[in-house]
Amino acid sequence: MKCSEFLNELTNYLDGALDARTKTELDDHLAWCHNCYVVCDTTRKTIEIYRNSELYELPDDLRTRLRTAIMSKCSGHKKADPPSS
Amino acid sequence: MVRAVGKICIKLRMSTIQPNIEQPVSEEMQLVRRAKRGDDHAFEELVRRYDRNVFRIAQHITQNREDAEDVVQEAFLKAYSNLEKFQEQSKFYTWLVRIAVNEALMKLRRRKPERTVSLDEDVKTEDDSLPREVADWSPNPEQMYNQGELRDILTRTIQGLPAGFRTVFVLRDVEGLSTEETADALELSIPAVKSRLLRARLQLRERLNRFFQKKASGDGDQ
Numbered sequence: 001m002k003c004s005e006f007l008n009e010l011t012n013y014l015d016g017a018l019d020a021r022t023k024t025e026l027d028d029h030l031a032w033c034h035n036c037y038v039v040c041d042t043t044r045k046t047i048e049i050y051r052n053s054e055l056y057e058l059p060d061d062l063r064t065r066l067r068t069a070i071m072s073k074c075s076g077h078k079k080a081d082p083p084s085s
Numbered sequence: 086m087v088r089a090v091g092k093i094c095i096k097l098r099m100s101t102i103q104p105n106i107e108q109p110v111s112e113e114m115q116l117v118r119r120a121k122r123g124d125d126h127a128f129e130e131l132v133r134r135y136d137r138n139v140f141r142i143a144q145h146i147t148q149n150r151e152d153a154e155d156v157v158q159e160a161f162l163k164a165y166s167n168l169e170k171f172q173e174q175s176k177f178y179t180w181l182v183r184i185a186v187n188e189a190l191m192k193l194r195r196r197k198p199e200r201t202v203s204l205d206e207d208v209k210t211e212d213d214s215l216p217r218e219v220a221d222w223s224p225n226p227e228q229m230y231n232q233g234e235l236r237d238i239l240t241r242t243i244q245g246l247p248a249g250f251r252t253v254f255v256l257r258d259v260e261g262l263s264t265e266e267t268a269d270a271l272e273l274s275i276p277a278v279k280s281r282l283l284r285a286r287l288q289l290r291e292r293l294n295r296f297f298q299k300k301a302s303g304d305g306d307q
Contacts, residue, residue, distance in 0.1 A: 002104060003138075007287075008283075009302070010278055010287075011282050011283040011286065012279075013197075014286075015257060015264075017264075019181075026150055035219045035298050038219050038220070039219060039287075039290070040222050040296070042221070042222050042223075042293075042297070043286050043287065045222060045226060045297070046286060046289050046290045046293055047258050047286060048256060049226065049227050049239065049293075050243070050254075050259055050289070051258060051259060051282075052227075053235070053236070053239050053259075055141070055145075055236060055239060055243075055259075056140065056141045056144040056145065056153070057141075058136060058137045058140040058141075059221045061091060062154070063136060063137070066136060066154060066157050066158060066222075067129070067132050067133065067136060069158055070136075070157070070158050070161045070162060070165075071125065071128075071129055071132070071138075073158065073162050074125060074128065074161075074162060074165045074166075075252065076124065077165065077166050078123075
């Protein structure tokens with residue numbers, strides 16, 4: 001397997017979306033190709049870091065304010081345009 | 086951890102492969118049906134369930150807090166007023182995400198009219214994501230920085246991705262949607278989602294290299 005072929009399958013490899021035979025081929029490639037091993041490992045870490053990062057969490061006070069505004073607008077929408085029965 | 090990522094994806098994928106007819110009506114769908122019958126408490130429960138996710142997605146796409154707040158409100162209001170049109174062929178959440186992404190992209194286009202902003206935008210050449218720098222990272226790279234510094238690095242790095250790549254990465258890897266759900270929410274083909282996801286992941290990795298690679302002799306890296 002060439003490095004470019006490994007790279008093409010990297011997302012499926014990380015997502016566990018490969019059949020057993022292809023996965024074994026990729027595992028074999030990783031066993032001897034240090035560069036692909038590093039790319040694979042650091043890409044996996046990239047995903048984990050973002051997944052655990054809690055960027056852009058919604059603060060409780062803003063959350064309450066937004067929900068109140070949403071439900072108020074929904075209520076207004078219902079009054080303005082009652083659903084036909 | 087690779088195993089953990091795989092497990093999550095397989096679980097989500099299995100849930101989308103099964104035909105709807107074999108599944109009991111989910112709690113989410115029960116809330117949707119009650120909301121369709123005019124029960125606003127049920128709709129409010131849907132807001133509670135998904136407001137954090139919609140806010141995160143919106144802020145990732147718009148890169149602006151006020152815009153993200155607007156998107157949250159507009160997306161839920163649009164979902165509310167179009168609930169009758171929701172055919173229940175997908176999860177409500179996937180449908181809501183589709184609405185939110187469209188609202189967020191509209192905001193972004195208004196804010197950056199000089200740039201084409203589209204999920205269809207493709208990026209340069211096939212080589213733009215090929216690894217150029219292969220350096221091993223510190224075993225626990227996120228511990229190299231304090232929380233504020235790390236947040237700043239991650240925010241600036243993901244903001245540098247094209248909107249089409251950023252959106253796929255956020256839905257798939259941050260929010261945990263399956264490939265099929267991401268394709269459904271963005272109205273893209275599955276190969277298109279996979280291609281963008283691979284390139285988004287590799288570009289982020291490349292950009293994070295300079296912050297997270299092992300330091301040779303204890304020198305500052307930045």
